Amino acid sequence: MTVTYVIDGARITGLDSFWDVIGEAVNGPGGYLGRNLDAFADCLGGGFGTPEDRSFTIEWHDHARSARALGHEETARRLAGLLPRAHPTNRSRLERELAEARAGRGPTLFDQLVGIIEDRTAPGTLHLV
Secondary structure (H helix, E strand, O other): OOEEEEEEHHHOOOHHHHHHHHHHHHHOOOOOOOOOHHHHHHHHOOOOOOOOOOOEEEEEEOHHHHHHHOOHHHHHHHHHHHHHHOOHHHHHHHHHHHHHHHOOOOOOHHHHHHHHHHHHOOOOOEEEO
């Protein structure tokens, strides 16, 4: 039996709310499914609420609204927050990515989250509705 997790995209106003919404969708109220991109990717691999055999689907409702909330502005906000504690070898890359995001170019957080879901789950798991 395949489990379906529903992301209520109308509740997503930024990255912090995405962590809350996805955590609750998979693990119930107050649930956790990562609070950063790496932890999220790890959690999708199974054993943190999702079935280890990856027999689940994710329906992301109102994804267009989420895409706007997780767009370039939110991406720039995240990158600006990462810069002060970035390792010196990553600083120039983050500065370039931040400049691109501020200019409205490059991948957004929405793009990154969708990519993580597609990379870490079985083909056809994600349904943008």
